[in-house]
Amino acid sequence: MNNIELRRDRDQVDGLTQDQTDVDIAIVGGGIAGCWLLRLLSNKGYRVVLFEERELGCDQTLASQGMIHGGLKYALSGILNGSSEAIAGMPARWRSCIAGDDDINLEGLPLLADTYHMFAERSTLGRLTTFFASKALRGRIDRLDPNQWPSEFAGFTGTVYDLNDFVVDVPALLSRLVSGLEHCTYQQRVDATNLVATPDGYQIMTGKTTFKVSTLISCAGSGSRELIDTLAIDELQTQSRPLKQVVVRPKHGVRMNAHCVTGVTGNEPRLTITSYGEGADLVWYVGGLLATTGVQRSDAAQIEFARRELAQCIPWLDWRGADYTTFQVDRAEPLQRGGVRPDEAYVAKIDNFVQCFPTKLTLAPDLGDQVLRALPPADQKLAALPAHQQTVNVGTFRW
Numbered sequence: 001m002n003n004i005e006l007r008r009d010r011d012q013v014d015g016l017t018q019d020q021t022d023v024d025i026a027i028v029g030g031g032i033a034g035c036w037l038l039r040l041l042s043n044k045g046y047r048v049v050l051f052e053e054r055e056l057g058c059d060q061t062l063a064s065q066g067m068i069h070g071g072l073k074y075a076l077s078g079i080l081n082g083s084s085e086a087i088a089g090m091p092a093r094w095r096s097c098i099a100g101d102d103d104i105n106l107e108g109l110p111l112l113a114d115t116y117h118m119f120a121e122r123s124t125l126g127r128l129t130t131f132f133a134s135k136a137l138r139g140r141i142d143r144l145d146p147n148q149w150p151s152e153f154a155g156f157t158g159t160v161y162d163l164n165d166f167v168v169d170v171p172a173l174l175s176r177l178v179s180g181l182e183h184c185t186y187q188q189r190v191d192a193t194n195l196v197a198t199p200d201g202y203q204i205m206t207g208k209t210t211f212k213v214s215t216l217i218s219c220a221g222s223g224s225r226e227l228i229d230t231l232a233i234d235e236l237q238t239q240s241r242p243l244k245q246v247v248v249r250p251k252h253g254v255r256m257n258a259h260c261v262t263g264v265t266g267n268e269p270r271l272t273i274t275s276y277g278e279g280a281d282l283v284w285y286v287g288g289l290l291a292t293t294g295v296q297r298s299d300a301a302q303i304e305f306a307r308r309e310l311a312q313c314i315p316w317l318d319w320r321g322a323d324y325t326t327f328q329v330d331r332a333e334p335l336q337r338g339g340v341r342p343d344e345a346y347v348a349k350i351d352n353f354v355q356c357f358p359t360k361l362t363l364a365p366d367l368g369d370q371v372l373r374a375l376p377p378a379d380q381k382l383a384a385l386p387a388h389q390q391t392v393n394v395g396t397f398r399w
Protein backbone atom coordinates (compact mmCIF):
# COMPACT_ATOMS: atom_id res chain seq x y z
CA MET A 1 0.00 0.00 0.00
CA ASN A 2 0.95 3.57 -0.48
CA ASN A 3 2.65 6.08 1.64
CA ILE A 4 1.44 5.50 5.19
CA GLU A 5 3.82 7.92 6.88
CA LEU A 6 1.82 10.83 8.28
CA ARG A 7 2.87 13.79 6.15
CA ARG A 8 1.90 17.26 7.18
CA ASP A 9 3.27 19.06 4.17
CA ARG A 10 2.39 22.64 3.57
CA ASP A 11 0.64 22.90 0.21
CA GLN A 12 -0.97 25.77 -1.65
CA VAL A 13 -4.61 24.96 -2.56
CA ASP A 14 -6.70 27.80 -3.98
CA GLY A 15 -4.41 30.28 -2.31
CA LEU A 16 -5.01 28.77 1.18
CA THR A 17 -2.30 27.16 3.24
CA GLN A 18 -3.31 23.50 3.61
CA ASP A 19 -2.07 20.71 5.86
CA GLN A 20 -1.85 17.37 4.11
CA THR A 21 -2.66 14.15 5.96
CA ASP A 22 -2.06 10.84 4.23
CA VAL A 23 -4.44 8.01 5.15
CA ASP A 24 -4.92 4.47 3.94
CA ILE A 25 -8.68 4.65 4.13
CA ALA A 26 -11.38 7.31 4.30
CA ILE A 27 -14.87 6.11 5.20
CA VAL A 28 -17.82 8.29 4.19
CA GLY A 29 -20.85 7.76 6.47
CA GLY A 30 -21.07 7.06 10.19
CA GLY A 31 -23.92 4.55 10.50
CA ILE A 32 -23.32 0.98 11.68
CA ALA A 33 -21.29 0.17 8.54
CA GLY A 34 -18.93 3.13 8.88
CA CYS A 35 -18.47 2.82 12.65
CA TRP A 36 -17.95 -0.97 12.49
CA LEU A 37 -15.33 -0.57 9.75
CA LEU A 38 -13.60 2.31 11.53
CA ARG A 39 -13.07 0.07 14.56
CA LEU A 40 -12.20 -3.09 12.61
CA LEU A 41 -9.75 -1.47 10.18
CA SER A 42 -8.10 0.59 12.94
CA ASN A 43 -7.66 -2.63 14.95
CA LYS A 44 -6.02 -4.19 11.90
CA GLY A 45 -3.49 -1.36 11.67
CA TYR A 46 -4.91 0.72 8.83
CA ARG A 47 -4.79 4.50 9.15
CA VAL A 48 -8.52 5.33 8.83
CA VAL A 49 -10.60 8.49 9.01
CA LEU A 50 -14.41 8.65 8.99
CA PHE A 51 -16.46 11.57 7.63
CA GLU A 52 -20.07 11.95 8.76
CA GLU A 53 -22.09 14.99 7.77
CA ARG A 54 -24.50 14.99 10.74
CA GLU A 55 -24.34 12.60 13.74
CA LEU A 56 -23.26 8.98 14.00
CA GLY A 57 -26.21 6.69 13.27
CA CYS A 58 -28.60 9.53 12.42
CA ASP A 59 -30.22 7.91 9.39
CA GLN A 60 -31.10 4.17 9.05
CA THR A 61 -29.02 2.91 11.97
CA LEU A 62 -30.84 4.85 14.70
CA ALA A 63 -34.16 4.22 12.95
CA SER A 64 -33.50 0.48 13.10
CA GLN A 65 -35.07 -1.77 15.71
CA GLY A 66 -31.65 -2.95 16.88
CA MET A 67 -32.54 -6.62 16.45
CA ILE A 68 -29.68 -9.02 15.96
CA HIS A 69 -31.49 -11.88 14.34
CA GLY A 70 -30.91 -15.19 12.62
CA GLY A 71 -33.28 -14.51 9.73
CA LEU A 72 -36.13 -16.71 10.87
CA LYS A 73 -38.54 -13.86 10.26
CA TYR A 74 -37.73 -14.28 6.55
CA ALA A 75 -38.81 -17.93 6.60
CA LEU A 76 -42.46 -17.47 7.52
CA SER A 77 -43.52 -19.10 4.29
CA GLY A 78 -42.18 -22.31 5.88
CA ILE A 79 -39.12 -22.45 3.61
CA LEU A 80 -35.50 -21.71 4.54
CA ASN A 81 -34.28 -19.45 1.74
CA GLY A 82 -31.05 -17.57 0.91
CA SER A 83 -32.01 -14.66 3.15
CA SER A 84 -32.69 -16.76 6.21
CA GLU A 85 -29.56 -18.89 5.80
CA ALA A 86 -26.92 -16.20 5.05
CA ILE A 87 -27.79 -14.58 8.34
CA ALA A 88 -28.35 -17.67 10.51
CA GLY A 89 -24.92 -17.52 12.19
CA MET A 90 -25.03 -13.81 13.04
CA PRO A 91 -26.54 -13.93 16.57
CA ALA A 92 -23.74 -16.32 17.64
CA ARG A 93 -21.14 -14.11 15.97
CA TRP A 94 -22.43 -11.01 17.83
CA ARG A 95 -22.53 -12.96 21.08
CA SER A 96 -18.83 -13.78 20.65
CA CYS A 97 -18.12 -10.05 20.09
CA ILE A 98 -20.04 -9.33 23.31
CA ALA A 99 -18.05 -12.04 25.11
CA GLY A 100 -14.83 -10.35 23.92
CA ASP A 101 -13.89 -13.29 21.66
CA ASP A 102 -13.93 -11.64 18.22
CA ASP A 103 -12.06 -9.00 16.18
CA ILE A 104 -14.53 -6.41 17.48
CA ASN A 105 -14.67 -6.40 21.27
CA LEU A 106 -18.12 -5.44 22.54
CA GLU A 107 -17.67 -6.77 26.07
CA GLY A 108 -20.22 -5.24 28.43
CA LEU A 109 -22.44 -3.83 25.65
CA PRO A 110 -25.90 -3.33 27.20
CA LEU A 111 -28.68 -5.34 25.56
CA LEU A 112 -32.23 -4.00 25.52
CA ALA A 113 -33.49 -7.57 25.35
CA ASP A 114 -31.42 -10.72 25.78
CA THR A 115 -33.95 -12.86 23.92
CA TYR A 116 -36.76 -12.25 21.43
CA HIS A 117 -40.17 -13.87 21.16
CA MET A 118 -42.61 -14.79 18.43
CA PHE A 119 -46.27 -15.30 19.13
CA ALA A 120 -49.49 -16.14 17.31
CA GLU A 121 -53.05 -17.16 17.92
CA ARG A 122 -52.68 -20.93 17.72
CA SER A 123 -55.48 -21.44 15.19
CA THR A 124 -53.69 -19.18 12.68
CA LEU A 125 -50.27 -20.88 12.63
CA GLY A 126 -51.22 -23.73 10.26
CA ARG A 127 -48.24 -25.65 8.90
CA LEU A 128 -45.80 -23.22 10.55
CA THR A 129 -46.34 -25.20 13.76
CA THR A 130 -44.68 -28.24 12.14
CA PHE A 131 -42.03 -26.11 10.44
CA PHE A 132 -41.00 -24.38 13.70
CA ALA A 133 -40.71 -27.81 15.36
CA SER A 134 -38.58 -29.24 12.52
CA LYS A 135 -35.01 -30.49 12.93
CA ALA A 136 -33.73 -27.83 10.50
CA LEU A 137 -34.65 -25.13 13.02
CA ARG A 138 -33.29 -26.82 16.15
CA GLY A 139 -31.57 -24.27 18.39
CA ARG A 140 -33.08 -21.31 16.54
CA ILE A 141 -36.62 -21.42 17.86
CA ASP A 142 -38.17 -23.10 20.91
CA ARG A 143 -41.82 -23.37 21.74
CA LEU A 144 -42.41 -22.28 25.33
CA ASP A 145 -44.79 -23.96 27.75
CA PRO A 146 -47.25 -21.42 29.16
CA ASN A 147 -45.52 -21.67 32.55
CA GLN A 148 -42.30 -20.42 30.83
CA TRP A 149 -43.94 -17.42 29.17
CA PRO A 150 -42.60 -14.00 30.13
CA SER A 151 -45.04 -11.81 32.07
CA GLU A 152 -46.03 -9.65 29.06
CA PHE A 153 -47.98 -12.64 27.70
CA ALA A 154 -50.14 -13.06 30.82
CA GLY A 155 -53.70 -13.20 29.48
CA PHE A 156 -52.72 -14.49 26.01
CA THR A 157 -54.14 -17.83 24.88
CA GLY A 158 -52.04 -18.70 21.79
CA THR A 159 -48.49 -19.98 21.22
CA VAL A 160 -45.24 -18.27 22.27
CA TYR A 161 -41.79 -19.12 20.90
CA ASP A 162 -38.35 -18.12 22.11
CA LEU A 163 -35.86 -17.11 19.36
CA ASN A 164 -32.07 -16.94 19.74
CA ASP A 165 -32.26 -13.27 18.64
CA PHE A 166 -31.67 -10.21 20.84
CA VAL A 167 -31.91 -6.42 20.79
CA VAL A 168 -28.88 -4.13 21.16
CA ASP A 169 -28.83 -0.60 22.49
CA VAL A 170 -27.88 1.07 19.20
CA PRO A 171 -26.54 4.41 20.55
CA ALA A 172 -24.43 2.45 23.08
CA LEU A 173 -23.18 0.19 20.28
CA LEU A 174 -22.06 3.16 18.15
CA SER A 175 -20.38 4.86 21.15
CA ARG A 176 -18.56 1.63 21.88
CA LEU A 177 -17.33 1.26 18.29
CA VAL A 178 -15.84 4.76 18.13
CA SER A 179 -14.60 4.94 21.72
CA GLY A 180 -10.93 5.96 21.65
CA LEU A 181 -11.17 6.68 17.92
CA GLU A 182 -13.05 9.98 18.20
CA HIS A 183 -10.02 11.81 16.77
CA CYS A 184 -10.42 9.72 13.58
CA THR A 185 -13.97 11.07 13.03
CA TYR A 186 -14.76 14.34 11.26
CA GLN A 187 -18.12 16.08 11.05
CA GLN A 188 -17.94 16.80 7.37
CA ARG A 189 -20.06 16.19 4.29
CA VAL A 190 -18.09 14.68 1.41
CA ASP A 191 -19.37 15.61 -2.03
CA ALA A 192 -18.41 17.08 -5.40
CA THR A 193 -17.23 20.31 -3.73
CA ASN A 194 -14.43 18.65 -1.74
CA LEU A 195 -13.77 15.22 -3.25
CA VAL A 196 -11.54 14.59 -6.26
CA ALA A 197 -10.19 11.40 -7.80
CA THR A 198 -6.41 11.37 -8.31
CA PRO A 199 -4.26 8.86 -10.24
CA ASP A 200 -3.44 6.94 -7.01
CA GLY A 201 -6.63 7.42 -4.98
CA TYR A 202 -8.64 10.43 -3.80
CA GLN A 203 -8.28 13.80 -2.14
CA ILE A 204 -10.79 15.16 0.35
CA MET A 205 -10.49 18.81 1.35
CA THR A 206 -11.88 19.82 4.74
CA GLY A 207 -11.24 23.26 6.23
CA LYS A 208 -7.50 23.61 6.24
CA THR A 209 -6.64 19.91 5.84
CA THR A 210 -6.34 17.96 2.62
CA PHE A 211 -6.62 14.20 3.13
CA LYS A 212 -4.73 12.13 0.62
CA VAL A 213 -6.66 8.86 0.56
CA SER A 214 -5.56 5.50 -0.89
CA THR A 215 -8.96 3.75 -0.62
CA LEU A 216 -12.33 5.48 -0.30
CA ILE A 217 -15.06 3.41 1.38
CA SER A 218 -18.63 4.57 0.90
CA CYS A 219 -20.87 3.65 3.84
CA ALA A 220 -23.13 6.59 3.06
CA GLY A 221 -26.46 4.70 3.00
CA SER A 222 -28.94 6.78 1.04
CA GLY A 223 -26.12 9.29 0.33
CA SER A 224 -24.21 6.59 -1.59
CA ARG A 225 -26.05 7.26 -4.86
CA GLU A 226 -24.81 10.85 -4.95
CA LEU A 227 -21.25 9.80 -4.12
CA ILE A 228 -21.28 7.14 -6.86
CA ASP A 229 -22.64 9.67 -9.37
CA THR A 230 -20.04 12.27 -8.33
CA LEU A 231 -17.29 9.77 -9.08
CA ALA A 232 -19.10 8.50 -12.21
CA ILE A 233 -18.81 4.83 -11.16
CA ASP A 234 -21.40 3.52 -13.60
CA GLU A 235 -21.17 -0.14 -12.54
CA LEU A 236 -22.87 0.46 -9.17
CA GLN A 237 -26.65 0.52 -9.00
CA THR A 238 -28.75 1.10 -5.91
CA GLN A 239 -32.32 0.84 -4.70
CA SER A 240 -34.25 2.17 -1.75
CA ARG A 241 -37.13 0.46 0.04
CA PRO A 242 -39.15 2.64 2.41
CA LEU A 243 -40.72 1.71 5.74
CA LYS A 244 -43.32 3.65 7.71
CA GLN A 245 -42.58 2.82 11.35
CA VAL A 246 -44.94 3.55 14.24
CA VAL A 247 -43.94 4.82 17.69
CA VAL A 248 -46.45 4.06 20.45
CA ARG A 249 -46.39 5.41 24.01
CA PRO A 250 -48.76 3.08 25.87
CA LYS A 251 -50.11 3.71 29.35
CA HIS A 252 -50.09 0.02 30.36
CA GLY A 253 -46.38 0.05 31.31
CA VAL A 254 -45.69 -3.40 29.79
CA ARG A 255 -42.55 -3.95 27.68
CA MET A 256 -42.49 -6.42 24.79
CA ASN A 257 -39.84 -7.55 22.32
CA ALA A 258 -41.57 -9.89 19.91
CA HIS A 259 -42.88 -10.63 16.42
CA CYS A 260 -46.59 -11.11 16.10
CA VAL A 261 -47.29 -13.68 13.37
CA THR A 262 -51.01 -14.15 13.98
CA GLY A 263 -52.67 -14.82 10.65
CA VAL A 264 -49.55 -14.21 8.50
CA THR A 265 -49.78 -15.59 5.01
CA GLY A 266 -46.65 -13.98 3.53
CA ASN A 267 -43.00 -13.90 4.45
CA GLU A 268 -43.00 -11.12 7.02
CA PRO A 269 -44.19 -10.78 10.63
CA ARG A 270 -47.41 -8.83 10.99
CA LEU A 271 -45.86 -6.69 13.75
CA THR A 272 -42.22 -6.47 14.88
CA ILE A 273 -42.07 -4.85 18.30
CA THR A 274 -39.13 -3.50 20.33
CA SER A 275 -39.46 -1.62 23.62
CA TYR A 276 -37.47 1.22 25.19
CA GLY A 277 -37.65 2.98 28.56
CA GLU A 278 -39.97 2.39 31.48
CA GLY A 279 -43.15 3.85 33.02
CA ALA A 280 -44.05 7.24 31.55
CA ASP A 281 -41.04 7.00 29.19
CA LEU A 282 -42.04 3.59 27.79
CA VAL A 283 -41.97 3.45 23.99
CA TRP A 284 -43.05 0.59 21.73
CA TYR A 285 -41.40 0.86 18.33
CA VAL A 286 -43.38 -1.11 15.77
CA GLY A 287 -42.37 -2.30 12.30
CA GLY A 288 -42.91 -5.47 10.28
CA LEU A 289 -45.64 -5.76 7.65
CA LEU A 290 -47.36 -2.80 9.27
CA ALA A 291 -44.40 -0.61 8.24
CA THR A 292 -43.89 -2.17 4.79
CA THR A 293 -47.51 -1.67 3.76
CA GLY A 294 -47.70 1.62 5.68
CA VAL A 295 -45.86 3.53 2.94
CA GLN A 296 -49.12 3.32 0.95
CA ARG A 297 -51.04 5.02 3.78
CA SER A 298 -51.13 8.65 4.92
CA ASP A 299 -49.70 9.31 8.41
CA ALA A 300 -53.21 9.55 9.88
CA ALA A 301 -54.31 6.30 8.18
CA GLN A 302 -51.13 4.54 9.35
CA ILE A 303 -51.78 5.57 12.95
CA GLU A 304 -55.38 4.40 12.74
CA PHE A 305 -54.23 1.11 11.21
CA ALA A 306 -51.60 0.61 13.95
CA ARG A 307 -54.21 1.30 16.63
CA ARG A 308 -56.46 -1.43 15.17
CA GLU A 309 -53.61 -3.91 14.68
CA LEU A 310 -52.39 -3.61 18.28
CA ALA A 311 -55.92 -3.95 19.66
CA GLN A 312 -56.52 -7.03 17.47
CA CYS A 313 -53.14 -8.75 17.92
CA ILE A 314 -52.55 -7.92 21.60
CA PRO A 315 -56.06 -7.59 23.07
CA TRP A 316 -54.95 -8.62 26.59
CA LEU A 317 -53.21 -5.25 27.11
CA ASP A 318 -55.09 -2.00 27.64
CA TRP A 319 -54.46 0.40 24.74
CA ARG A 320 -56.62 3.23 26.05
CA GLY A 321 -54.77 6.58 26.21
CA ALA A 322 -51.82 5.40 24.08
CA ASP A 323 -50.12 8.05 21.97
CA TYR A 324 -49.08 7.26 18.36
CA THR A 325 -46.67 8.86 15.90
CA THR A 326 -45.24 7.65 12.62
CA PHE A 327 -42.32 8.41 10.31
CA GLN A 328 -40.94 7.09 7.06
CA VAL A 329 -37.35 6.04 6.41
CA ASP A 330 -35.67 4.49 3.36
CA ARG A 331 -33.53 1.37 3.44
CA ALA A 332 -30.58 1.99 1.08
CA GLU A 333 -29.38 -1.13 -0.71
CA PRO A 334 -27.71 -2.50 -3.84
CA LEU A 335 -30.15 -2.91 -6.71
CA GLN A 336 -31.89 -6.32 -6.71
CA ARG A 337 -33.88 -7.81 -9.55
CA GLY A 338 -37.53 -7.01 -8.85
CA GLY A 339 -36.56 -4.58 -6.06
CA VAL A 340 -36.65 -7.42 -3.52
CA ARG A 341 -34.77 -7.63 -0.21
CA PRO A 342 -31.04 -8.41 -0.60
CA ASP A 343 -29.83 -11.57 1.18
CA GLU A 344 -26.34 -10.61 2.32
CA ALA A 345 -24.09 -7.71 3.17
CA TYR A 346 -22.84 -6.07 -0.03
CA VAL A 347 -19.26 -5.03 -0.73
CA ALA A 348 -18.10 -3.98 -4.22
CA LYS A 349 -14.53 -2.82 -4.88
CA ILE A 350 -13.90 -0.87 -8.06
CA ASP A 351 -10.29 0.29 -8.27
CA ASN A 352 -9.72 2.41 -5.15
CA PHE A 353 -13.42 2.77 -4.33
CA VAL A 354 -15.39 0.36 -2.11
CA GLN A 355 -19.17 0.55 -1.83
CA CYS A 356 -20.69 -1.04 1.29
CA PHE A 357 -24.31 -1.78 2.18
CA PRO A 358 -24.72 -3.99 5.27
CA THR A 359 -28.41 -4.35 4.25
CA LYS A 360 -29.08 -5.26 7.91
CA LEU A 361 -27.51 -4.11 11.15
CA THR A 362 -27.16 -7.80 11.98
CA LEU A 363 -24.84 -8.35 9.02
CA ALA A 364 -22.17 -5.84 10.15
CA PRO A 365 -19.70 -8.67 11.05
CA ASP A 366 -20.21 -10.22 7.60
CA LEU A 367 -19.62 -6.80 6.00
CA GLY A 368 -16.39 -6.43 7.99
CA ASP A 369 -15.15 -9.87 6.85
CA GLN A 370 -15.85 -9.02 3.22
CA VAL A 371 -14.10 -5.64 3.40
CA LEU A 372 -11.01 -7.17 5.01
CA ARG A 373 -10.83 -9.70 2.18
CA ALA A 374 -11.12 -6.92 -0.43
CA LEU A 375 -8.35 -4.65 0.95
CA PRO A 376 -4.60 -5.03 0.57
CA PRO A 377 -2.87 -5.67 3.94
CA ALA A 378 -2.16 -2.73 6.21
CA ASP A 379 1.34 -1.37 6.62
CA GLN A 380 2.19 -1.42 10.31
CA LYS A 381 4.38 1.74 10.43
CA LEU A 382 1.69 4.18 11.44
CA ALA A 383 1.95 7.47 13.27
CA ALA A 384 -1.04 8.70 15.28
CA LEU A 385 -3.57 11.00 13.66
CA PRO A 386 -3.64 14.47 15.21
CA ALA A 387 -6.35 15.64 17.62
CA HIS A 388 -8.89 18.11 16.13
CA GLN A 389 -12.10 19.97 16.95
CA GLN A 390 -14.44 18.50 14.33
CA THR A 391 -15.23 15.11 15.95
CA VAL A 392 -18.73 13.65 15.46
CA ASN A 393 -21.27 12.93 18.22
CA VAL A 394 -23.44 9.84 18.43
CA GLY A 395 -27.06 10.68 17.50
CA THR A 396 -30.20 9.80 19.47
CA PHE A 397 -33.38 7.89 18.60
CA ARG A 398 -35.82 9.81 16.42
CA TRP A 399 -38.62 9.81 19.01
Ligand SMILES: Cc1cc2nc3c(=O)[nH]c(=O)nc-3n(C[C@H](O)[C@H](O)[C@H](O)COP(=O)(O)OP(=O)(O)OC[C@H]3O[C@@H](n4cnc5c(N)ncnc54)[C@H](O)[C@@H]3O)c2cc1C
Nearest residue numbers: 029031032033053060061064065067190221223359361362
Ligand atom coordinates in the same frame (compact mmCIF):
# COMPACT_ATOMS: atom_id res chain seq x y z
C1 LIG B 1 -36.92 1.18 10.16
C2 LIG B 1 -35.77 0.24 10.05
C3 LIG B 1 -35.65 -0.81 10.95
C4 LIG B 1 -34.56 -1.70 10.84
N1 LIG B 1 -34.41 -2.66 11.79
C5 LIG B 1 -33.37 -3.51 11.70
C6 LIG B 1 -33.16 -4.48 12.70
O1 LIG B 1 -33.88 -4.55 13.70
N2 LIG B 1 -32.12 -5.35 12.55
C7 LIG B 1 -31.30 -5.29 11.47
O2 LIG B 1 -30.41 -6.13 11.38
N3 LIG B 1 -31.42 -4.32 10.53
C8 LIG B 1 -32.43 -3.43 10.62
N4 LIG B 1 -32.57 -2.44 9.69
C9 LIG B 1 -31.56 -2.29 8.64
C10 LIG B 1 -30.37 -1.51 9.19
O3 LIG B 1 -30.80 -0.46 10.00
C11 LIG B 1 -29.53 -0.94 8.05
O4 LIG B 1 -29.17 -1.97 7.15
C12 LIG B 1 -28.24 -0.28 8.56
O5 LIG B 1 -28.50 0.59 9.65
C13 LIG B 1 -27.60 0.51 7.44
O6 LIG B 1 -26.45 1.13 7.99
P1 LIG B 1 -25.51 2.05 7.13
O7 LIG B 1 -24.35 2.39 7.99
O8 LIG B 1 -25.24 1.41 5.82
O9 LIG B 1 -26.38 3.33 6.75
P2 LIG B 1 -26.89 4.58 7.62
O10 LIG B 1 -27.18 4.22 9.01
O11 LIG B 1 -28.00 5.17 6.82
O12 LIG B 1 -25.64 5.56 7.63
C14 LIG B 1 -25.25 6.32 6.52
C15 LIG B 1 -24.62 7.61 7.06
O13 LIG B 1 -23.97 8.29 6.00
C16 LIG B 1 -24.09 9.67 6.23
N5 LIG B 1 -23.85 10.32 4.94
C17 LIG B 1 -24.60 10.17 3.80
N6 LIG B 1 -24.06 10.88 2.80
C18 LIG B 1 -22.94 11.48 3.31
C19 LIG B 1 -21.94 12.34 2.74
N7 LIG B 1 -22.00 12.71 1.46
N8 LIG B 1 -20.93 12.79 3.52
C20 LIG B 1 -20.87 12.41 4.84
N9 LIG B 1 -21.78 11.60 5.42
C21 LIG B 1 -22.80 11.13 4.66
C22 LIG B 1 -25.51 9.82 6.76
O14 LIG B 1 -25.66 11.03 7.48
C23 LIG B 1 -25.64 8.58 7.64
O15 LIG B 1 -25.29 8.84 8.99
C24 LIG B 1 -33.62 -1.54 9.79
C25 LIG B 1 -33.76 -0.49 8.88
C26 LIG B 1 -34.81 0.41 9.01
C27 LIG B 1 -34.92 1.54 8.05
